[in-house]
Amino acid sequence: MKVFFIGFGQAGGKIVDRFIEFDNRTNGSSFRAIAVNTARTDLMGLQHLNFEDRVLIGQTSVKGHGVGTDNDTGAQITFDEIDIIMNAIDRKGIGDTEAFIIVSGLGGGTGSGGSPVLARHLKKIYKEPVYVLGILPAPEEGRLYSYNAARSLATLVKEADNVILFDNSAWKNEGESIKGAFDRLNDEIVRRFGLLFRAGEIGQLGIGEMVVDSSEIINTLRGGGISSVGYAISEVINSAPVEKDRSFFDRIIGRKQIEERRPEDKLLGEDKTSRILSLVRRAMLGRLTLPCEYTTTSRALVLVAGPPDDLDRKGIEKAKSWVEENIAGVEVRGGDYPAQSRYVAAVVLLASIADAPRVTNLLEIAKETKATSERIDEENVLKLDESIEPLFE
Numbered sequence: 001m002k003v004f005f006i007g008f009g010q011a012g013g014k015i016v017d018r019f020i021e022f023d024n025r026t027n028g029s030s031f032r033a034i035a036v037n038t039a040r041t042d043l044m045g046l047q048h049l050n051f052e053d054r055v056l057i058g059q060t061s062v063k064g065h066g067v068g069t070d071n072d073t074g075a076q077i078t079f080d081e082i083d084i085i086m087n088a089i090d091r092k093g094i095g096d097t098e099a100f101i102i103v104s105g106l107g108g109g110t111g112s113g114g115s116p117v118l119a120r121h122l123k124k125i126y127k128e129p130v131y132v133l134g135i136l137p138a139p140e141e142g143r144l145y146s147y148n149a150a151r152s153l154a155t156l157v158k159e160a161d162n163v164i165l166f167d168n169s170a171w172k173n174e175g176e177s178i179k180g181a182f183d184r185l186n187d188e189i190v191r192r193f194g195l196l197f198r199a200g201e202i203g204q205l206g207i208g209e210m211v212v213d214s215s216e217i218i219n220t221l222r223g224g225g226i227s228s229v230g231y232a233i234s235e236v237i238n239s240a241p242v243e244k245d246r247s248f249f250d251r252i253i254g255r256k257q258i259e260e261r262r263p264e265d266k267l268l269g270e271d272k273t274s275r276i277l278s279l280v281r282r283a284m285l286g287r288l289t290l291p292c293e294y295t296t297t298s299r300a301l302v303l304v305a306g307p308p309d310d311l312d313r314k315g316i317e318k319a320k321s322w323v324e325e326n327i328a329g330v331e332v333r334g335g336d337y338p339a340q341s342r343y344v345a346a347v348v349l350l351a352s353i354a355d356a357p358r359v360t361n362l363l364e365i366a367k368e369t370k371a372t373s374e375r376i377d378e379e380n381v382l383k384l385d386e387s388i389e390p391l392f393e
């Protein structure tokens with residue numbers, strides 16, 4: 001799929017920078033990108049995006065210092081300076097882009113406020129779908145972050161064609177600080193979405209037998225709302241040795257060690273089928289980017305990538321049927337992506353979910369936060385003695 005990424009705010013910029021690094025590293029040409037921010041230093045810190053693709057907005061109002069977690073200001077600046085962003089997209093050229101993906105941290109100010117405004121404008125001007133990859137804040141970041149995320153999300157589901165969520169709190173390890181986890185979390189994000197959005201592109205071993213093309217991803221996401229992604233990998237048991245160098249696909253999934261395969265472990269027929277089925281099950285039942293009640297999913301897409309010998313057609317068909325039996329809807333698309341590797345990976349896109357406790361909880365926190373801050377504004381005022389006259393009215 002040819003994707004145009006717009007990284008909005010600090011988190012969005014860093015993650016999109018990683019997608020470009022991933023595309024370069026894996027010799028792809030599927031992704032093009034710009035980063036937009038109100039903070040100059042965040043843009044300067046990116047490593048892989050060209051300088052001319054980094055767009056600073058709000059220079060007159062916030063002078064390159066960011067909006068300080070105020071997403072109303074983030075939205076206002078984006079409304080006022082939307083032409084600067086649209087010109088940067090035009091300058092980059094949309095070429096054969098099949099979808100726009102705005103990436104942003106929903107708990108902050110710039111990306112949280114700016115993303116819905118940008119989604120609205122992109123949809124007005126281009127016919128390609130506009131998706132958002134939104135990062136949910138961890139509760140320990142404070143109620144302001146949750147409040148911002150709830151307001152941004154409520155707006156995004158109306159403005160974008162689909163909002164795919166990654167929940168920082170579900171991915172942070174016990175005892176780990178959220179900031180200390182960013183690098184690892186961003187790797188997890190790029191691994192899953194890099195593979196998913198590469199589907200349908202010609203890989204190093206040609207195209208698959210059961211290709212997932214861009215229209216299948218678009219049709220899976222067309223119901224709108226909120227979506228989540230599952231992922232699992234399994235080491236290939238096969239007699240064919242793999243070159244010592246890390247293969248293309250190993251670089252995608254980030255595994256380093258290459259050992260010789262054992263000839264006696266060769267898999268045949270039914271074994272391969274059941275391995276694919278159990279891999280897809282693990283992807284869907286394991287840790288999702290947004291923990292959710294998967295039985296409430298409307299549509300799904302299953303992508304299995306790895307060495308052609310291990311991409312068992314029957315296994316993929318069985319896995320699709322299993323997913324269909326376990327979700328609310330009946331539309332399950334799927335296919336393969338051949339790549340030289342010691343691993344087989346499965347990505348399951350669960351689109352348009354009706355129940356995600358984390359999102360319900362976020363909305364509750366937001367409602368409480370709003371009520372508390374209104375009460376504080378009304379009641380918590382330092383009363384001065386009214387018999388003392390001010391100098392002037």
Ligand SMILES: Nc1nc2c(ncn2[C@@H]2O[C@H](COP(=O)(O)OP(=O)(O)OP(=O)(O)O)[C@@H](O)[C@H]2O)c(=O)[nH]1
Nearest residue numbers: 009010011066067068069105107108109110111137
């Ligand atoms: N996964 C991940 N989350 C991040 C990263 N950086 C920030 N976040 C999260 O994103 C939210 C804050 O959004 P930022 O992108 O930093 O804010 P911003 O859009 O730049 O807005 P301002 O800084 O207020 O101008 C918080 O919930 C952070 O936990 C990152 O590199 N990876």
